[in-house]
Amino acid sequence: MEEITGFLKLALITATPIALGAYAGILSERAGVVNIAIEGMMLTGALVAQLTAMYLYAPLQAAGIPAAEIASLCLGVIAGILAGALLGGLHSITSIRFKADQIISGTVINLLAWGMTGWIYQRWMTATAPTAPGTFPRIPIPGLRQIPVLGDLLFNHQPIVYTMLLLTGVIHYVLFYTPWGLHVRSVGEHPRAADTVGINVERVRYISTIVGGAIAGLAGVWLTLEQVGSFTLRMSAGRGFIALAAMIFGRWTPLGAFGTSLLFGLGTALQIRAASLASASAGLAMIPTQLYQAIPYLLTIIVLAGFGGKATPPAASGQPYEK
């Protein structure tokens, strides 16, 4: 039993960046802007968060601020989110203001993120770098933590996992129960109709894409400040693209994307536990570990090949709006 909850918990944790990335994609595509730059936004968020936390940790300690560790981590989170939002802003300016091809804009942002994070990492985060504050501690939720099985599974996590769970509901509510959500979806489906009833198409698209970028940035923060505690080159490892697969398979809905992300999380958990599985039985030991590592990516291909029916994207997704 404990094995299984432990496994599920690991799945939920590893699903976190994928779900967040998928929400970023949902927000911008629902408003009609295709965002394949989630990968780059994640990577940038991860780097900026780590850099900020790293360089603020010692000064905060020296200034005698209590819990300097947590304080620097929190400032790192804010910086990572802002970095994602900034790239979201860049993507919206090229796609909305200058009506550039959104796939190309996204690709350029990814390349930019790869190049720039690599350079900053080499320059400021290797040998001479100051000590990093580590990762966020788990925050068990008083009361709820004591529920058997579920308590450990859901209410004994680090903060970004909670945030992801919270955002699932919040984005679902905003998209489907509020006027703002109606505006976002109308702009992504039929921008001219939205325009004729006085909705500012460009404004809605800007806000959605920038907020999406911020969430993608947060997904990156999870990598450094919640999972690893340090930055490594290209550490997002395709999670931004897997997030897009989760978005598509989840039919551009937060609940669907959350479910699909969990599926990917299970795949990743399997990969992480591969070693212990192999030692448990001789039969499983025959399977090369590389195959386990390939699981999330294989899942992505299966999902994108259209298993589980045809997914219809928002009708105006990817199309610049010409008045």
Next chain:
Amino acid sequence: MSASLSPLPALSHPALEAVEITKRFSGVVANDAVSFSLEPGEIHVLLGENGAGKSTLMNILYGLQKPDQGEIWVGGKAVRLDGPKDAIQQGVVMVHQHFMLVPVFTVLENIVLGVEQTRGQWGQLGVLERAKPARQIQALADQLSLQVDLNAKVGELPVGVQQKVEIIKALYRGARILILDEPTAVLTPTEATELFELLRRLTQQGLSIVLITHKLKECLAIADRISVMRQGKMVGTVYPQQASESLLAEMMVGRKVILQVEKPLMQAGAPVLQTRRLVVWDDRHQPAVNGVDLTVCAGEILGIAGVQGNGQTELSEALTGLRSPAQGQIDILGQDQTGASPRQLIEQGLAHVPEDRGKNGIVKTYSLADNAVLCTYYQPPFAKKGLIRPGAIARQATQLIQEFDIRPANPRVLAGSLSGGNQQKLIMARELSRGAKLLIACQPTRGVDIGAIELIHRRIIAARNQGMGVLLISSELDEILALSDRIAVMYQGKVLETLAIAEATRERLGCLMAGMVQS
């Protein structure tokens, strides 16, 4: 003391007035000092050909475009419209030709979009209120005895109902002045009559309506006054009692127009096109054409009447080799040509005037001359030993330009820069110049000026008189009635009935187009 001019009582103000509106687009004058006035409670038809400036004027009155000069008055006050929002605030709402409805939204969501009510203090992030607007909308619909399911997805409703949703949406926004752009383009004759009855009821409740159209018949049937525009200028305003179709046509074009085409009797010859149990799928793999048997003989015009979207597009694509039929057989000139490629068909003697001329009829970025030989560029005299011969192509183009009066008469201009009418004349010229035996003409005069319509109609009749078999697919009933020898009515992928021209009345065709078969 001279008699002072006292202000007129408020009632005598026009509901909406455009004063000396001028609008230029990169040098072209779309509206040249145009004035227009709408009295309270009237239906004022704005008539004009494509490109006459009607849409520009209406877009200005709706705040979508800003005039370079001129003023807009609503209810006796000068107003400034910086966007549709301002116009809606003034009670002016436009129902566009292509509906401004989100297909995946429900009727209710479409109607409240942009004017939502919420519960709580969270503004746009508060909970969207549904029950209260639903009651208000239901009350509006009841008042006009319209039946609409507020929870239905708009994309799943028939177009006629979608249009009612648009009108309710306008009224829900407090419209006092409605602008309807070509509202009958997508309706059956019965639906159009219903719409006109609805518009009458609306004017009785004090609304004022501007209706934009190019159809002369409906304009005489519904209008209280008719204003005609031509080449960016307001030509004049007349009462329908004083007007006739020929007078209006003359005002639209600026010269006498012959609306009737001479059509001598012809003896039909051998079949040039025959289909047997033809089934064609649409893009979603649904049968759009569902078991159609047609025969077109040499020297006759078979008209296909029907409201858009009843399988005509898929039928024409299957017959011209652009879409493979799922089942059935197509015989052209007595030979089985099912599944043949467009080039094979063209070489067999097929001529095709496609429905969407910008997409399938011409290559916009090619010159007029290159477009004139699109089907034959690889044959002598236009190519020899694998090389294109520009001289021969230019000569051919020059000849076609003269024969079909294509303007500008310059083979080197880009086809995309021609007006719709001249593009269509170019396509007709190309298709009729290569000795084809069968012409499939789809919506040959859609969006084309009256002058070009006259020429195209005369050419189609002339081709038939010379023994060509013509399949004419058109959603304009007047065109079908004017040209056809026999008329087949398509409804939901089937041919309901084929009538000889003598027994085809507007009423009977109208019933068939709505799917009603007389027992």
